[in-house]
Every structure is written in C-alpha cells, then in structure tokens.
Amino acid sequence: MLGSKTNLNTMGRQIAVKSSRKVVKLDARNHKDSTHTKEFSYDRVVKELKIYIDEINIKVAKLLGHSIGGRTMMTFARTKLDMFHHLSRSGRYVHLSLQPE
Numbered sequence: 001m002l003g004s005k006t007n008l009n010t011m012g013r014q015i016a017v018k019s020s021r022k023v024v025k026l027d028a029r030n031h032k033d034s035t036h037t038k039e040f041s042y043d044r045v046v047k048e049l050k051i052y053i054d055e056i057n058i059k060v061a062k063l064l065g066h067s068i069g070g071r072t073m074m075t076f077a078r079t080k081l082d083m084f085h086h087l088s089r090s091g092r093y094v095h096l097s098l099q100p101e
Contacts, residue, residue: 008066015064026052028068042075049076053098063096070094 008025016023027034029045049072053061065073070089073096077087085099 011064024056028065028072042072043079045072046076046079050080058098061098063098065094065096066092
C-alpha cells in the first residue's frame with residue numbers, strides 16, 4: 001500500500017485479516033517518514049518502489065495506491081511491463097497486480 005501509511009492503517013488491517021496476507025504500508029515520497037526532497041517525479045518514485053520490492057524479495061504482489069500512490073501504480077504499470085499483470089481502479093484507489101518475472 002502506497003500513499004500516507006497512517007491514512008492506510010485501517011484498510012491495511014482489514015485487508016490483512018480478510019486475506020491472511022502480509023500487508024506492507026509505505027509513505028510516498030514527501031509524506032511523513034519518507035524521503036523529503038524538492039525534486040519529485042513519478043518515475044523516481046517507481047524506481048524507489050522497485051528497489052524496495054527487490055530488497056524484500058517480493059515475487060508476486062497486489063499493490064494498492066491512493067492519490068500519489070495511485071498515480072505511482074499507474075506509472076509502475078506503464079514502465080515495468082515485465083512485472084505488470086493487472087491494473088484496476090476502485091473509487092479513489094488504484095490496484096496493481098504483479099506477476100512473477
């Protein structure tokens with residue numbers, strides 16, 4: 001889940017309980033505990049997200065983004081076609097499913 005992780009706490013807990021899956025919440029760049037810089041681009045945030053996914057060895061995932069997080073998911077789908085499986089939108093949230101490489 002990407003956006004402001006404190007805003008996603010309730011939804012993250014509900015998803016974890018209902019799906020029995022691990023839920024990881026991240027602050028998008030320039031939000032709360034994330035890196036704060038004057039420079040911002042969705043391509044840069046996607047690169048940072050990809051590094052995080054690789055570091056914790058995620059092979060298959062469902063990503064959920066709100067606001068900046070949602071736009072990041074759309075950019076991720078556009079630029080990481082080898083990982084992209086499915087993209088959908090529900091209300092203000094964007095869902096991205098990753099497939100094994």
